[in-house]
Amino acid sequence: MRREDVFVSPQWLAERLGLANRFGLAERLAQPDVVAVDGSWYLPTMLKDGAPRNGRAEYEAGHIQGAVFFDLDAVSDQASDLPHMMPGPVQFSSAMRRLGIADGHTLVVYDGAGLFSAPRVWWMLKSMGARQVFLLDGGLPGWIEAGLPLSDEPVKRAPSHFSARVDASVIADMDSVARALDNGSASVIDARPTPRFEGSVPEPRPGLRAGHMPGARSMPFTDLIEDGRLKSVAALETLFAEKGIDRAAPIITSCGSGVSAVTLALALQLAGARDVRIYDGSWAQWGGAPDKPVATGPA
The missing domain is CATH 3.40.250.10 (Rhodanese-like domain)
Structure with a gap:
């Protein structure tokens, strides 16, 4: 792309x-x-x-x-x-x-x-x-x-x-995210701000636990944007390389409710990723599911 x-x-x-x-x-x-x-x-x-x-x-x-x-x-x-x-x-x-x-x-x-x-x-x-x-x-x-x-x-x-x-191929549900985290078939990358990912601040939506999915990685969407525009492809490639994100492997992006996850997915695709899905339910679903594990602190 x-x-x-x-x-x-x-x-x-x-x-x-x-x-x-x-x-x-x-x-x-x-x-x-x-x-x-x-x-x-x-x-x-x-x-x-x-x-x-x-x-x-x-x-x-x-x-x-x-x-x-x-x-x-x-x-x-x-x-x-x-x-x-x-x-x-x-x-x-x-x-x-x-x-x-x-x-x-x-x-x-x-x-x-x-x-x-x-x-x-x-x-x-x-x-x-x-x-x-x-x-x-x-x-x-x-x-x-x-x-x-x-x-x-x-x-x-x-x-x-x-x-x-x-096009169901671009959407991930909670079960497919759980499988990816369990067997490593895809990287799960979270676009929320670092404090929300680490669980050091409460979630803005009531009833959601703070933290992240065990095994997920953090890539705040705000790091991808400068002056209201997506950063250059070269800058995005550098960011993803510094985070150790393998753009050749399948990726699922997540956020709070499926909004900024798309910005992250777009940035990944512009930087060469070809297999990227959006976790539509994102943390609004996972963080509210009592049977799903939650981790806190840096990933």
């Missing part, structure tokens, strides 16, 4: 949305099948102006023109008590239809943090069969930094047809 296969620049998106640009090419390059997708979602501990951030409220206050809001909590398995688990294809297709996202659309996903929840939405869309899905390099902060406009106008696209087909 190459970086240009994943990220597009704010200028690239602006031109294809028909917005003004310094080259005067917007009108000619405007492509109605290109759709911006705001996938902003935040942890309760993420603050803005001293208050918890709210993805939908921020979207309504200012978004990329024509962007639709992808609600991670709503577009999830509503039968599960775990946060934003991958929904089934019928529910996903229905949600995309309501958003006006069709099979042939080119989708560009962004979030208000730069690079936090957007990779999860990107991964969900790809895992459900969307063929042309990209991430906006720098996210909404990068768009604003480029001097491009925001809109607070409501967006209502015409319903479209989306044929969801789940």
Whole structure:
């Protein structure tokens, strides 16, 4: 996987949305099948102006023109008590239809943090069969930094047809994670911050034990990002080498609830890893399962 296969620049998106640009090419390059997708979602501990951030409220206050809001909590398995688990294809297709996202659309996903929840939405869309899905390099902060406009106008696209087909090969469940930890068939890498991995601070979600899966390794997703963008491939390769992560072997990534695990998986794939799965339930599932072992301290 190459970086240009994943990220597009704010200028690239602006031109294809028909917005003004310094080259005067917007009108000619405007492509109605290109759709911006705001996938902003935040942890309760993420603050803005001293208050918890709210993805939908921020979207309504200012978004990329024509962007639709992808609600991670709503577009999830509503039968599960775990946060934003991958929904089934019928529910996903229905949600995309309501958003006006069709099979042939080119989708560009962004979030208000730069690079936090957007990779999860990107991964969900790809895992459900969307063929042309990209991430906006720098996210909404990068768009604003480029001097491009925001809109607070409501967006209502015409319903479209989306044929969801789940690619189960990119998803790991708790049993497969437990087997990998037991027999070493895959490395399990945790993207949570080091204090949460080591169990020195409580989990932000009530009822979860602190610590990590015995045998898992720590690779905080924040170490992969600089100024709201994923670090260079060379820098990522160095980080993974320093951690002793074998990118040629199968890997399962985990985090708190399957969000930053995708950022870690993406970084691994850009650095050459080919067999990477996401533990969808992540620590929200493992840490809440009384029959699963938990370790504390450094790995």
